Amino acid sequence: MKYIVCKKPGVFEYLEKEAPKKKVGEALVKIHRVGICGTDLHAYSGNQAFFSYPRILGHELAATVLEIEANHQDLKVGDPVAILPYMACQHCQACIQGKTNCCENMQVLGVHTDGGMQEIISIPSAFLLPAPHLSLDEIALIEPLSIAFHALRRAGLQKGEHVLVIGCGPIGVGILKLAQAQGATVVAMDVNAARLQFAKKALGIENTVLTGTNAADQCRDFFDGKRADIVFDATGNKKALETGHHYMSHGGRYVLVGLYKADLTFLHPEIHTKETSLLCSRNATREDFVSVMDFLASGEFPTANYITHRVNKAGMIQHFERWLLPETGVLKAMVAFD
Numbered sequence: 001m002k003y004i005v006c007k008k009p010g011v012f013e014y015l016e017k018e019a020p021k022k023k024v025g026e027a028l029v030k031i032h033r034v035g036i037c038g039t040d041l042h043a044y045s046g047n048q049a050f051f052s053y054p055r056i057l058g059h060e061l062a063a064t065v066l067e068i069e070a071n072h073q074d075l076k077v078g079d080p081v082a083i084l085p086y087m088a089c090q091h092c093q094a095c096i097q098g099k100t101n102c103c104e105n106m107q108v109l110g111v112h113t114d115g116g117m118q119e120i121i122s123i124p125s126a127f128l129l130p131a132p133h134l135s136l137d138e139i140a141l142i143e144p145l146s147i148a149f150h151a152l153r154r155a156g157l158q159k160g161e162h163v164l165v166i167g168c169g170p171i172g173v174g175i176l177k178l179a180q181a182q183g184a185t186v187v188a189m190d191v192n193a194a195r196l197q198f199a200k201k202a203l204g205i206e207n208t209v210l211t212g213t214n215a216a217d218q219c220r221d222f223f224d225g226k227r228a229d230i231v232f233d234a235t236g237n238k239k240a241l242e243t244g245h246h247y248m249s250h251g252g253r254y255v256l257v258g259l260y261k262a263d264l265t266f267l268h269p270e271i272h273t274k275e276t277s278l279l280c281s282r283n284a285t286r287e288d289f290v291s292v293m294d295f296l297a298s299g300e301f302p303t304a305n306y307i308t309h310r311v312n313k314a315g316m317i318q319h320f321e322r323w324l325l326p327e328t329g330v331l332k333a334m335v336a337f338d
């Protein structure tokens with residue numbers, strides 16, 4: 001079978017190997033779609049935390065079942081499935097508390113262990129979710145949108161609240177669209193004017209602010225003269241992470257979804273005066289996946305516009321490096337492994 005491996009930063013290889021054998025408790029699944037996310041881009045660039053090489057990337061996956069034993073979900077050969085890529089141990093303190101997204105012994109497909117950029121994988125059947133009512137494209141989008149949904153759950157979003165999302169990449173856009181669906185007033189902020197324009201025209205994000213000297217005033221204009229109840233950082237950029245709380249109201253919540261691979265510094269009086277609730281949001285749970293699947297099935301999400309670039313597996317390597325460039329206009333690239 002064909003697979004793609006990142007041998008070291010900046011180097012992919014398109015290779016062939018034998019297909020895996022199914023182990024007890026696992027299922028063989030055929031990979032049809034692999035969504036490309038920031039983790040894959042950072043891994044290729046050599047900037048991804050929790051990472052080692054060589055590694056087969058890919059954790060935003062759509063698949064169908066090739067081989068499976070009797071299971072509690074009644075999954076059968078040929079069924080379309082989503083894959084929960086967070087291999088939680090189920091035994092640590094976090095898992096026992098239901099916080100499987102931050103398992104102490106986490107193994108994430110495509111990060112800590114080999115992922116889905118291969119035609120067939122063997123995976124514990126407990127990490128599969130039936131997705132009979134979704135397209136393959138929609139199934140591959142469940143994971144990034146679940147990251148967004150989990151961030152909203154962490155924040156405790158209430159209908160009518162004012163939400164600012166800094167960073168209009170795939171996760172940021174997911175937070176914006178899901179917050180909209182839950183009745184929030186949302187504002188998108190980014191340093192890239194073209195990306196904001198795309199968010200407005202193609203994705204229905206009406207309120208946009210270009211990062212700059214008047215950004216705070218523009219945000220308040222959209223929020224009836226107030227600051228944001230919740231600010232989400234979806235950039236992973238040091239400067240953005242360290243200053244995003246400036247846009248937040250007193251008593252507000254600041255949620256760090258983006259990941260920066262070094263120290264962050266906050267002026268304590270600034271965050272103390274506001275009694276800031278500083279939260280981190282990592283990965284997603286099975287419950288988040290189920291909620292996002294229901295959202296996608298409703299037809300409210302602009303899937304066709306969200307996926308901006310498409311290639312097949314044989315052509316991915318030649319396109320990948322260009323996806324790192326802002327001028328390429330990539331929001332979500334999708335690789336077909338059919």
